[in-house]
Amino acid sequence: MGDEGFRIGIDFGTSNTAAVLAFPDGRIRPLLFDGSPLLPSAVHADPLVGLLVGRDATHAARARPDRFEPHPKRCVDDGAVLLGEARVPVTDLVAGVLRRVAAEASRVSGGAVPRAVLTCPAGWGPRRQEVLRTAARGVFSDVVLVPEPVAAATYFVAVAGRRVPTGSCLMVYDLGAGTFDASVVRRTTEGFEVLAIHGLSDVGGLDIDAEIVAALGHTYRTRDEATWRRLVEPQDPADRRASRTLWEDVRAGKELLSRAAHTSVHIPLFDDEAPVGREQLDRLAGPILERTVAASRAVLDAAGVAPEDLAGLFLVGGASRMPLAAALLHKQFRVAPTVVEQPELVVAEGGLHIRGSAAPAAGPEGTDAPSPLLLASARTPPGPADGPQDRAGPPTRPRAGLRLRLRRRLTAVALAATVVVGAAAAVVAEQLSGSASSGLTAVPEPLRGDCRDGDGATMPGAARTLLCRDPQGQQATVGLFDDREAVESAYQQAVREAGVTPGEGDCATATTGEHRYPAAGTATGRVLCYTGESGRTSIVWTDDRGHTITRAEAPSRDAAPVLREAWLAWTGAPAFPTREERDLIDLLAAADCRRAPIGLLDDFPGALAGVECNPQGVGARTASYLRFGTVADLRSAMDGQAAAAGAPTGVDCADGAAPGFLGARRYDLRSVELGTLLCQPGPQSSLVMQWSVESLLVAGRAVGADSADLAGWWRAYSGPPVARIVEAVNRQSAPPFPTAGESDLLSHIPQRSRKDCLRPSGEQVRKNVGSEPVVAVVCGPTSGARIVFYYRFPDVRAMRRSYGSGRTGGADCTRQPRRFEGESSYQRGRVTGRLQCGSDESGNRWLEWTTDQLAVQAFAFQGGDPAAMIDWWRHDAGPS
Structure with a gap:
């Protein structure tokens, strides 16, 4: 890209737009808008100053929401949008956002940037493409359109450095703020072609935000219905500001939970902080993300590609950061997803690495009608990371091929025809006598073809010494020992003489080291590699099963890689992953x-x-x-x-x-x-x-x-x-959990709280209820408390004896008393019992309650907001 001048890559998204600038010297940097790499795609029509975009638009919308369009991309088929009293063409809305991007690019580059690469959904037909192209041409003189999954796949190879051999397929999982797209692309000699796409227009990060807000409403609406309605259905400027603050804090909290286990969300008007945990977020987002997984499965089926045949599963789009997305995909396809640090920039940057352009194919019958599953094709030349290895398939170590490569390398470094062999030591599993062949079972298989007695060359402590040669003429000395102790003694002496620190380095990649081998599976022995003062490189290794030590040498440091590959072949080093x-x-x-x-x-x-x-x-x-x-x-x-x-x-x-x-x-x-x-x-x-x-x-x-x-x-x-x-814990419990009694107790616990249940330890049972005979289970985390213990007694009298050890009489916990401390009787429908609440020194709240009808006593620990705890206890805690 050194002679191409400045270029800009733009991913015009439903909710946010990302842009990266390519410098003439090849550097690529994201553009920042008010300190963020994401520019809201929102537009606001101001009658005095014209179109406002980005955060200026969202700010202006607080006063005049009727002039605000937060998602211009969703209006691509509408022709024009009514903003206040003005009817504004969609191309003007898009151009307004692109003009803001161009202005930032000009500020950074010091002049106008005429060349732009814009990405668009692979399923967009000619009419939608033309809307985007027309808007862009009003801002840039040179415009290229690129399908989004092709840009993402190009980034996967050119920037992330991942291997996608020609003919192999990659799945692109693109979860943005407002939409989701799953695509399968195949690498060709010309670049990437889209085999299948599947989009969901009603799934994105915003929908997860809405689930969080709804869950918060479950708690706060019961406290003050009118105030909550002001937040979710604002009617005046003050309430609209409060509502926007709520949604912004929910989004920020969701993003933080991608990195932390807990956070809190500020609830305007209530002036409260609501705790939100990763588990709660996963529970709320789960059904939404399950839809994206189902769409991903459908697109694989449409492309005719099995999950195990994928060269990768690439997660892009800001909402894909959620750990649950990667976990669900991995569970479904058994393919480890790839997530980069800034997934929202992948598409914009990937487009800049495409030399040439290709627009996606039109929808069915050449129309722009949305299709739930669209087969398309879009090609682009291979990126800079292309190379012979990408066309040769995954790396393997076939012995014949390796030997041929070794022979060529030996010639190239002017080695005679062999690797010079030094002294060696070995241990044999059986007592050796007679010909050299009687100990061959202890010799590495590739060296067994040509072995003879050592002709006077012996290894200290060895019962016998053999000189062996592989079919390429490479030699090694093998010492056969009587027992493992003799092997250990001789090997440790070699380590001391080499001056190498045990347990350091990696002889598979370097010339100095000492460690176990192989790198996976049961250890076969230990290996030592080093270069002596004369420059000769040595590898010495033991075989615990055959009681051998083998030693091979190369005459110089330059020949060390050849020796290293020979050792890997002789010992059968496993490819990753085993x-x-x-x-x-x-x-x-x-x-x-x-x-x-x-x-x-x-x-x-x-x-x-x-x-x-x-x-x-x-x-x-x-x-x-x-x-x-x-x-x-x-x-x-x-x-x-x-x-x-x-x-x-x-x-x-x-x-x-x-x-x-x-x-x-x-x-x-x-x-x-x-x-x-x-x-x-x-x-x-x-x-x-x-x-x-x-x-x-x-x-x-x-x-x-x-x-x-x-x-x-x-x-x-x-x-x-x-x-x-x-x-695993439940499967290995004695007896396996749950027993019949435990299953019956679990059946009375509401599904929302019946999460990851276990049999608690005997010590914990004694701590909670003493020596009373009980059936016990512990579950969590729940929306009200992280840990909940349930104990079922033989009868109500035994339950009351256990509960009676604490204080009785006091404030009603359901009224959230001061310091959240109280104890009283309760009635929920036909269920009766007693309820106690309290807080520990660190501020964690707890509940303890009984259920007369089932003779159950329960303890909920590590709770958060009292209102949330009581709401959970009323509806989802049980037992019932």
Whole structure:
């Protein structure tokens, strides 16, 4: 792009417009509008100053909403829009927004930017395209239209650096503020073609905002119907301002919940702060996002592409940031979604990487009639990231191909025809005698074709030494040992002589290191790689099963890559992802994962697989996860980590406040013990949190810089999903949960509160109700409290004995008494009992109540707003 001058890429969206500027030197930067990369697409017709756009328009709308159009893109078929007394052509509305973009581009570039690449939905036909093109030509002299999914796919390859081989398909999941589009595109030698699209015009971030507002109304309408109506149906300027403030705060809170577990929303007119949690947001957004997943499935079916054949699943659009979107897609398709840091800029920037243009095909029969599922085609030349590897398919390591490549490289670096071999040591599983072939089962299979006795070359401690050669003439020395202890002694001596620190580096990618291998699955042995003073590069590795040590050398550092590939071929290094790694990624429902550094598996002996994933939210720089074969291996690894860190046991660091950020203790989920949590300082002023989930045989490790932020990240994002943990815990309970009695108790709990239920620990039961025999379940989080315990007694008398241990008589909790403290009898329809409420020192509210008809006592802890708690208790807490 160095000789193309300034160009601008624009994604004219339903609710917001994003734009990026390409500089002549190839740099690409987003344009900022009032400090934000998003310009509201809104337009307001002012009779004195003309059209106002963006935030100016939304501000003016508070006084004259009749002159305001928040979504000009939805008016593309209307020809003109009535704003106040003026009838304004749609092309003028669009041009007004584009003119604001052009002005910002001119300010940044120092002059007019005549060339613009605009994106539009792939399903738009010629008439709609012409509306956008006509509006743009009134602002820019050179206009190119590009289909949105093609722009996104081009970004996926050219900017995100992801591989999409020619002939492979990519799904683009575009969830914006006002609309949703799912597309399947296929890479061709010319670029990308759209195979199928499916759009939902009534699904977007705004619809999720509306669900949050409706949920808040469930609470606040009961407090003051008239005041709430002023917020949702404003009639005067003051109420309209309050209403807009509410919606803006709801949107901001929703966006924050993509990074945090809890937030609050300011409720104007009530002058109150309403708590909103990630779980509540997921519950409200779930049905909306499920529709997008169904549309994604439909578009795959229409394109005739199986999920496992996708080269990627790319999430774009600002609303796609919600973690639940990626989780639902991963659950449906078993494909790890890709999410970038600023998904709202993807389409605008992707359009600039397309050399040439292509407009989407028209709708059915050449019309612009909307189609729920439209097959289309749009091609664009490949982006800068194109290369031979993209046409060759995914990387593999077929032995014949690897040997051919090694032979060519050997010639290129002028190696004779072999890798020079040095001393080696090995251990054999059986006692060796007779010919060299009697120990061949302990020799790496590619080297077995040509082995002979070492002709005097011996390895200290070895029962026998063999010189072996693979079909390409590459040699290695194999030492056969009598037992594992002899192997360990000889190998440790080699490590000491090499001067390499154990457990560091990666011999698969570097010339210096020492660690276990392979990088996934059960460890086969250990490997040492280093370069000596003479410049000779050596690789020495053990085989625990065959009791061998093998050593191979290259004459110079330049030949090290050849030796490294030979070692990978000889030991059968697994490609990513292995089955264990794929299972771990699926369990986590994680996105953007890769194989964990080999040193991490070294730190956790017994681990079968490790992945490192881009952490969601803020607070953690890296997040890694490991899978184990047994609980004993997992506990042993965690105990070893705690001992190495010198962490005092019993110190809780879940809030990040442990002295020196050092401590280890067992932690639980609603009283059910899950595993160990360990905090410790890391290298270079970093902080490390490590934890285990024993029911899933998983350990996690996160690194950050701030103790409170890292602990907050762990509480919100540590993974795996709570539902998977609960499922595993219940399956492994003795007896499996739920029993017949527990099932009957659950049947009396309303569905909204019957979430992720478990059998509480015996200690928790004794703490709540003493020694009375009960059937117990614990559920949560709910809309009223994060944790709710339900205990069913043999009879009402036993229940009242338990409840009677507390105080009775006082204020009515349903009237939300001062400090939310009270106790009294209650009646809900035919259900009677007693209700007690209170607050602890940290401000968390709790409820305790009985249900006479079922002999049930319940406890709700970690509640929030008293009105919300009481509303939940009345309608959704149960039992009934």
